[in-house]
Amino acid sequence: MPTQLPTKMKAIQVKEFNKPYEISEIDVPRPQPHQVLVKIHAGGFCHTDCMVMENAFNSPLPVVASHEPAGVVASVGADIKEFKEGDRVGCECPDCKADRPIYCDKPSMKGINVNGAWSEYMVADARFTVKLPDSIDFSTAACLMCAGITIYGSIKRANVPAGGSIAIVGIGGLGHIGTQLAKAMGYKVIAVDVKQRSLDLVKSYRWKPDVSVLATEPAENAVRKITQIVKGDYPGVDAAILATDAPPAFDFAAAITKKHGKIVLVGQPESGITMSYFDVIFRDLELVGSLIADKTQAEELVALVADAGIQVQIKEWKPEQAEDMRKEYLDGKGDGKNVIVFA
Numbered sequence: 359m360p361t362q363l364p365t366k367m368k369a370i371q372v373k374e375f376n377k378p379y380e381i382s383e384i385d386v387p388r389p390q391p392h393q394v395l396v397k398i399h400a401g402g403f404c405h406t407d408c409m410v411m412e413n414a415f416n417s418p419l420p421v422v423a424s425h426e427p428a429g430v431v432a433s434v435g436a437d438i439k440e441f442k443e444g445d446r447v448g449c450e451c452p453d454c455k456a457d458r459p460i461y462c463d464k465p466s467m468k469g470i471n472v473n474g475a476w477s478e479y480m481v482a483d484a485r486f487t488v489k490l491p492d493s494i495d496f497s498t499a500a501c502l503m504c505a506g507i508t509i510y511g512s513i514k515r516a517n518v519p520a521g522g523s524i525a526i527v528g529i530g531g532l533g534h535i536g537t538q539l540a541k542a543m544g545y546k547v548i549a550v551d552v553k554q555r556s557l558d559l560v561k562s563y564r565w566k567p568d569v570s571v572l573a574t575e576p577a578e579n580a581v582r583k584i585t586q587i588v589k590g591d592y593p594g595v596d597a598a599i600l601a602t603d604a605p606p607a608f609d610f611a612a613a614i615t616k617k618h619g620k621i622v623l624v625g626q627p628e629s630g631i632t633m634s635y636f637d638v639i640f641r642d643l644e645l646v647g648s649l650i651a652d653k654t655q656a657e658e659l660v661a662l663v664a665d666a667g668i669q670v671q672i673k674e675w676k677p678e679q680a681e682d683m684r685k686e687y688l689d690g691k692g693d694g695k696n697v698i699v700f701a
Contacts, residue, residue, distance in 0.1 A: 363395075363432060369477035370680045370698065371420040375413040379423065379680040387473070387481045391437040394484050396447060399496035400674075401475030402426025403683060403696040404504050404531070405603075409626070411684075415470050423680075424698065425468040427475030427482065428490065428499035438484050446490040448499045449475075449482035450507060450656055475500070476680065476698055488656050491664045501535070501670045501695045502659060504650065509536035509601060510659040511651035512622045513543065516597035520544055523588040523595040527573075527611045528602025529556035531695045532624060534671055536601060539659075541565040542666040546588055548595055550580070550610065559693055563669055573606075577613035584614060592616040599648075603627045612637040620644045674699045 367386045370379050389395045401424040410417050431445040441447065449468070468474040468482070490499050509532040518524055525548040526536045533551070537560045541547045549560050549567035557570040568587045571580040585593045594616030600607055603625040611621055612633060621643055623631065637643045651659060662668065671694025675683045683696050 363479075367478035368677060369422045369473070370424075370677055371422055372411060372417065373420045375419070376411060379684065381677060381680075382420070384422075384477070386479045389433060389435040389481050391435040392484060393435045393481045394431050394438060394441050394447070394487055395433045396427060396429040396449060396480050396482055396487075397432040397701065398427055398429040398475055398478060398480055399699070399701045400428050400500040401698045401700070402500040402504065403687065403698065405626075406504070407469065408684070408688065410470055415467075417471055421469065421471070422473035422475075422477045422480075423469045424475035425470060426500045426503045426505070426697075427468065427480055428496040428503065429480075429701070432479060435484070441484055441487065441489075446492070446496075446499075447482075447487050448490055448503045448656075448660070449480070450486040450488070450503055450650065450653065476677070478700055486653055488653065488660055490660060493664045494660065497672050497674055497697045497699065498663070498670045499660075500697055501531070501672065502656075502663060505531045505695060506535055506659055506663070506670075507651040507656050508532055508624055508648070509599070510539055510662075511655060512536070512599045512601075512624045512648040513540050514651065514655060515646060515648040516599060516620055516622050518545060518596045518620075522546070522597075523548065523584075525550055525584075525595045525598040525611065525614055526567075527551075527598055527600050527607050528604070528625065529553075529560055530601065530693070532601040534560050534694055535668065536599060537567050538563055538565040538666075538668045539662065541567065542662060542668065548584055548588075548614070550614070552604075556693055559671060564667060571614070573610055577610055580610075580614050590616060592618070594619060596620070597622060600625050605629060605632055608632050609634065612641075612643055615643055618642045620646065623647045670695055672697055
């Protein structure tokens with residue numbers, strides 16, 4: 359017999375832009391035919407959540423925040439065959455019917471223009487929902503549903519041949535996952551950050567980078583370190599993934615990328631992208647953007663995390679602490695990911 363669902367639930371909402379989060383009691387949603395209703399156990403916090411607060415996406419208010427959900431299926435829509443009540447799941451952020459949903463012109467994005475993960479229940483499109491192995495806890499799984507699929511998608515987008523080299527520039531919520539993933543995928547990995555503690559963190563993992571570079575040192579010193587590990591016709595890495603918004607990172611990433619190499623943009627710098635024409639024209643560097651992985655790649659990611667034992671640095675918070683969490687993030691304190699735990 360299906361579980362009896364409540365009619366009301368606790369939720370963390372954005373009610374006014376640039377104002378603190380508010381906890382509200384709202385209606386429990388009911389799934390449409392193509393949706394599942396998920397009892398949320400954990401919902402991650404992402405830089406995009408700050409952008410929502412700043413009205414970067416013209417979000418309709420009030421909106422339940424967070425687009426990194428993980429939990430258990432509580433009920434399913436009439437057309438659902440793949441999932442059943444009790445399944446452990448994570449949900450990607452898109453909810454769209456286009457053939458290339460992650461690039462849909464009018465996407466329904468959890469926590470941005472439709473209600474997201476910071477509530478006791480959330481509806482999700484089954485087409486962007488993945489099953490979770492028991493070995494991955496809900497807080498870790500939540501972080502994979504945006505940070506994880508974003509950095510994994512960017513590694514795939516770099517399209518570096520097996521055994522090649524990848525630099526992860528910015529060892530924050532995405533980067534500390536990305537260095538481990540790229541190493542577990544068989545690449546030579548260079549970690550780059552301005553904070554020594556971030557580099558020390560990724561060096562403590564099983565899947566540690568081959569080279570760690572403090573971005574405050576001259577780029578030519580970094581290239582010398584890299585060439586001791588990465589051999590080839592040109593000095594530098596095959597691809598650099600920009601997992602930071604910091605403008606100086608662009609020139610540094612270009613300097614450590616080899617001629618004819620690729621730079622993959624994941625960060626969203628408010629002031630725009632700055633690259634030298636010399637790097638693009640005379641060194642033939644290719645700049646591409648990467649949004650998130652699709653469902654097939656999300657399933658690959660979950661399997662890789664489980665099989666390789668990828669670790670995520672997580673700080674857990676209660677719903678009532680959401681605003682404290684946001685302030686700590688904006689103050690630049692802590693490393694890794696923040697997660698609101700509901701159950």
